[in-house]
Amino acid sequence: MNKLYLGAIVVTALMLFATYVSFDFKHGSSDIVNQLAILGAVILVIATIFVVVKYVRQMQTDTASGDLMEDNWDGVGEYDNPVPTGWAIVFLGTMIWGMWYYLVGYPVNSYSQIGEYNEDAAALNKKFEEKYKNLKGDELVNMGESVYLSNCSACHGLSADGIDGQAADLNVRLEKKVVKHVIENGSSNNLVSEGMSMPDRNGLFNANTNALITDAEIDSVASYVANGFKGNEAGAKVFAGTCAACHGADGKGMEFVAPNIASFDSSLVVNVVANGKKGAIGTMPKITVLNKKQKEAVAAYVQSISK
């Protein structure tokens, strides 16, 4: 037994002791992962010491033998020994693995950020659709409220009052100035279907007087509509003679012809959210980030607050 073996035993004992101290047996010994970790640490310590001792011994006792290669560099030569078998197998194996990884492993199985995003988005969309497939009534309104608060309130305001005329006041169906603007300028917002636009005042006949609509008539019909289709007899007459032909006697609109101007209906709100609009107040951009259910929810919310 020489000094080397003695030193190895001392170091092994010290390292095992350090492993023991650093491992909290009181709390962690029942955990299989901890047990495996400590086992691994013990094996690592013993294997390391064993390998180090073997090579140090070899350096101390080994002598060089065999034929030298032809090439030598300033007198420093190299033995012409065969490649160790284990090493050669690992070397060739690495080359084969490299080919596989380069041609198949990486391209086929590679991670991509966009790939992960696509999977995430598809999974979440599916979950959303399943969870809210049959959403109705108050729950739809609740969803609409949260969608409204995050996507619409920046312009229409937290209380949906349009922030002093900067956007449409959604607590009422139409404001008087909006009605007047539409009658005077027409509307090409195609709110019910492609290509159905409302003519401006030069295309609006009053059947009662058999003439184009006049300023006074516009004013009275605008008050009538903005007031929720009541009050104002004169306005009611103008409405019946001019507007009812398309918007219906009660202002509820006609499918494919004219939008509902008596109240917000779901298809109207969904249409405006999907396509945006330009009118008396300004331009509303289309909101592209919402899905179908969310648009319906916003419509339900707007209906609920405009009552």
Add this chain to the structure above:
Amino acid sequence: MFHWLEKNPFLFAVGVFLTVAFAGVVSILPSFAQTSRPVIGTTPYSTLELAGRQVYIKNSCNACHSQLVRPFKAETDRYGHYSLSGEYAYDRPFLWGSKRTGPDLMRVGNYRTTEWHENHMMNPAAIVPNSIMPGYAWMFKNIADIDTAYAEQLTVAGVFGVPYNKPVPMADGSTKTIKMGKTVEDARALALAEAKLVAADMKNQDVKDMVKNGKIPEIVALIAYLNSLK
């Protein structure tokens, strides 16, 4: 076999360098060129938009607002499609930002309007309660620097080949041509024509009057820039 090479260390070093450099060039450059190519639908900035971009930089908007939508569902739900590197092809420098005190502005042109920006830039808290963004009232008075924007256009067109006055392909198959003036007077006229379109949607009478008199306040240039972010 390679004794002659090993006996010439300098030549050997040069050979190693050339080999490694060639490998780098063929593996890095093609994918770099691919991703830095403008995305279809990305157009160069007009003179007025570039002037607005300078206003944006001058007021350090990028200190609080990022311009980079990351590929996370929560972000794409809020801001729209995640950003692609080719969308920054004409940004010199890019304004990704590194901090979101305010919301991301990468696609703000899709969901905010001229009127909204006008009201908001004057007094943000009046539009968004609890907003900590300060008002930028001076932008309604300061005159935008169109000449510098034109100089920038000339530079990027000359040095980087930014396609001004050339048809640029759009997503729907059509093309769009972003004009750049031949002279600085031309550029001023183009910027003013664009400013008039923006001012038509605005309500502030002082701003409207300034544009009518041929002056372009910073707010008009900034709004033109923000509207171009899509």
